[in-house]
Amino acid sequence: MQQFTIKPEDPDDWWEVEALYDLCFAPGREALSSYRLRDDVPPVEGLSLVARDGEGILAGAIRFWPVHVGTFDALLLGPVAVHPTHQGEGLGGFLIHEGLQAGLTRGWERVMLVGDAPYYSRFGFARLTGVEMPPPTNPERVLGAELALDAWTDVKGPVTRWDR
DSSP states (O other), rough: OOOOOOOOGGGEEEEEEEEHHHHOTTGGGGSSHHHHHHOOOOOOOTTEEEETTTTSSSSEEHHHHHHTTTTEEEEEEEEEEEGGGTSSHHHHHHHHHHHHHHHHHOOEEEEEESHHHHGGGGGEEEESSSEEETTTGGGGGGGEEETTTTTTTOOOOEEOOOOO
């Protein structure tokens, strides 16, 4: 893999990251229900990461958002994107791994996302039952990973916007 510089996203990166997400995802991505959980809520400081290549060009990005699941706190991972010129180099997986490790270091116990189970299972994600994302989310795509032992045990209920 090519050398990348990984650092926490800062406010100056915001629009460049948004442009990367626009490039990598279908038009209308912000209409997804997970975006309603992010509206007017800042990403968790220090967990959202950017990767730049040797020329300083944005190659990838990942964001984490705080949410509530029932009465519990969780991280909502997403989006994660890699510029098409760097896809297949392992950068997305590296960003996920680094982001999860940073979440653990900062005391978070659980992470969730809406995504493709075959891809995310290699990072410890599995289908969550009883965790209700706002409609019209396919329940089969609601996945979670534990950063602490048994962190998802008995965690059920609606996923709601962060209110702290």
